[in-house]
Amino acid sequence: MTLLQETIKEIRPSDKKALEEAKLHIDNLAKPIGSLGKLETIGAKFAGITGKIINKVNKKTVVIMCADNGVCEEGVSAAPQNITTLMTYCFPKMTTGVGVLAEFTNSTLTIVDVGVKDEINHPKILSKNVMHGTNNMSKGPAMTREQAIKAIEVGIEVVDDLAKQGYDLIGTGEMGIGNTSTSTAVMAALLSLNIDEVVGMGAGLTPEQFENKKSVLKRALDINKPDNEDVIDVLCKVGGLDIAGMCGCFLGAAKNRLPIVIDGLISGVAALCAYKLKPETLDYMFASHKSEEKAVEHLFRELKINPMLDLNMRLGEGSGCPLAFNIIEASLYMVSHMASFNQVGIQEEESKKLVDIRDKNNI
Structure with a gap:
């Protein structure tokens, strides 16, 4: 049995009993039911993940999967492909967008070379290169099925190691010129959407380049005919190594x-790929922000998950994750430190009435 198969077999739903107990605990805090909105749902969901009502984050990191995409030779990106290498080397300096936000929130970066075209040699970058950039998906499959599985397993291995090191909150990020093209193609294939419904301008495309991007993606899907019932088939035909690596992280x-x-x-x-492989993975996911990219509406509708923030961000790199870390930790602090109704002098019978009001009104 492969690591991927073993991992899928081992995944279980979150602890629904702990989640419900956390909801009850939060409902009995000294406030109107539901008045802290998403902070309440975040705290309860976190309890379901850990199995404990009271939680605290000790170590947090953003995993950045770095990889190149062969489809760049079709002119789908305004940026030159060597930016992937340059930015990969910049991440350890903590001066990129995600770097400064991670440093601000006392988070680390876990930088992974899963498929950069150039040779990467840096002590703070994990060398897990599956192949030096994918093939041009508009001419054939981006990679083999075995390479897609290996990239997924890289993500699993990285998170396994982080868990052993005591990390208890993980973020996901990427670096790879052309990856708005690969991610759009994967989403269109998995959700049976027309490219025109989901493709975005990416980073600074002209109208002419945008039309070319759509044409290239349509050609890639027509040539490869990915099977939307088979996530690995979709990833290996029109995906990227960074996407596969992050799928493994989830x-x-x-x-x-x-x-x-x-x-x-x-x-x-x-x-989405991880969810399609094992729906229970959704129990462990939080969405940081609503990206400016056109396709996110379809994405979050399918995942049935609401982002915490809407800040008009579209940088990538994992830059939304440190902001979400702060919100998650605020939620956990609220759950563990806020006074209950009893502690402020409201009798248990009165607090139960408030909970009954919540249940009757489906709050």
Whole structure:
């Protein structure tokens, strides 16, 4: 049995009993029912993941999967492909968008070379290269099925190691010029959507380049004919190594019963792949923000998950995750430190009435 198969087999739903107990605990805090909105649902969901009502985050990191995409030779991105290598080397300096936000929130970065075209040699970058960039998906499959599985397993291995190191909150990010194209193609294939419904402008495309991007993606889907009932088939034909790697992170987090945060579109598509492989992974996912990319509406509708923030962000890299970390930790602090009705002098009978009001009104 492969690591991927073993991981899928080991994933279980979150602890629904702990989730319900956390909801009851939160409802009995000294406030109107539901008045802290998403902070309440986040706290309860976190309890379901850990099996404990009272929780605290001790170590948090954003995993950044770095990889190149062969489809770039079709002119689908305004940026040159060597930006992937340059940015990969910048991440350890903590000066990129995700770097400064991670540092601000006392988070680390876990940087992974899963498929960069150039040779990467840096002590703070994990060398897990499956292949030096994918093939041009508009001419044939982006990679073999075995390579897609290996990239997924890289993500699983990385999260397994982080769990052993005591990390208890994970974020997902990526770096790879052209990956708005691969993520759009994967989403269109998995959800049987027309490319025109989901393709976005990406980073600074002209109208002419945008039309070319749509044409290239349509050609890739027509040539490869990915099977939307087979996630691995979709990934190997029109996906990217970064997406596959992050998919493995979501699976690994669920296996290790760790909360994991979606950044924007690209990590969201990886989350979608993990969800399609094992629906229970959704129990462990939090969505950080609503990206500016066009396709996210379809993404979050399918996952039935609501982002915490809407900040008009579209950087990628995992930059939304440190912001979500702060919100998650605020929620946990509220759950563990806020006074209950009893503690402020409201009798248990009165607090039960408030809970009954919630149940009757489906709050």
